[in-house]
Amino acid sequence: MKWTNDRADNVDDRRGTGGGGGGMLVGGGLGTLIIAAIVFFLGGDPSSILSGGVENSAPTEQRQLSENELQIREFVRMLSEENNQTWEKVFAENGMQYKEPQIVLFENVTQSGCGTAQAAMGPFYCPADQKVYMDMSFFSELQQKFGAKVTEFTIAYVMAHEIGHHIQTLLGTTQQVDKLRRSGQYSEAEMNRVSVATELQADFYAGLWAKQTNNRENFLEPGDIESAMEAAAAVGDDNIQKRSAGYVNQEAFTHGSSQQRVEWFMKGYNSGDIRQGNTFDQLLRR
Known part of the structure; x- marks a missing residue:
């Protein structure tokens, strides 16, 4: 993808500040890490797990960021601004006002409005403080453990997906889903389908962002969309379950299959x- 000259001021870079720690999940064996991956990979509401289960640890020493880390910050600032400009345009065209989220870069551990955040959880959006949290080491995990080739546009897709959850919060979708969850009227299997619809809509919004931003900036290069589709497929529930447990349980899906994630990203892009992003209508018929 082509870098643009735009930069956002809403990136909070906490790396190297000494505020992080090397904490671990309590009982943090393979099973816990699998659960964390399924729940946190590319979004969702992390408050139920973030609010507990993390040991306190001593802060890391303060350090200077490397040139590569500073370059990553600039890249994230560019992506954030391109998201902001695109969504401001989309909201204005539909008679709404957009409010930009804050993007938090951290390493190891940091605090969020949803509780303590860890790198092992992957990138996530916290509705309580309307911030996207990203530890960039996630992308090494994405490549090594889930088989996705990581490119600059892989990062762009992941970030656009998380901002897609912010769009849901601004539109009231997040609040409606939370109300359903708290009502106690739905079974676990039904709430899993709600979760799948929520995640697929965030994928749709990521695809829509790519399309609208390319219309403005002509920033896509050959292979970019394919890179996003590969990342979306890599974090499909079926792929994660196969790699972690060796079998697929569709009723336990919370984010959607690899095929679904690719399809909804491409629907947003096309x-x-x-x-056109009503994922709930198709998946929640009772």
Whole structure:
């Protein structure tokens, strides 16, 4: 992908500040890490797990960021601004006002409005403080453990997906899903389908962002969309379950299959129309 000249001021880089720690999940064996991966990979509401289960640890020493880390910050600032400009345009065209999220870069451990965040959880969006949390080491895990080739546009897709959850919060979708969850009227299997619909809509929004931003900036290069589709497929529930447990349990899906994630990203990209992103209508018929 081509870098643009735009940079956002809403990136909070906490790396090298000494505020992180080397803590671990309590009972943090393979089973816990699998659960964390399924729940946190590319979004969702992390509050139920973030609020507990993390040991306190001593802060890391303060250090200077490397040139590569500073370059990553600039890249994230560019992506953030391109998201902001695109979503401001989309919201304005639909008679709404956009509010940008804050992007937090951290290493190891940091605090969020949803509780303590760890790198092992992967990138996530916290509705309580409307911030996207990203430890960039996630992308090494994505490549090594889940078989996705990581490119710059892989990072762009992941970040656009997390900002997609912010769009859901601004539109009230997050609040409606939370109300359903707290009502106690739905079974675990039904709430899993709600979760799948929520995640697939964030994938749709990521695809829509790519389309609309390319219309503005012509920033896509050959292979970028394929890179996003590969990442989306890598974090499909079926792929994660096969790699972690050796079998697939569709009723336990919380993010959607690899095929579904790719399809909804491409629907967002091909349509470029926010009105086409109703994932709930197709998946939640009782």
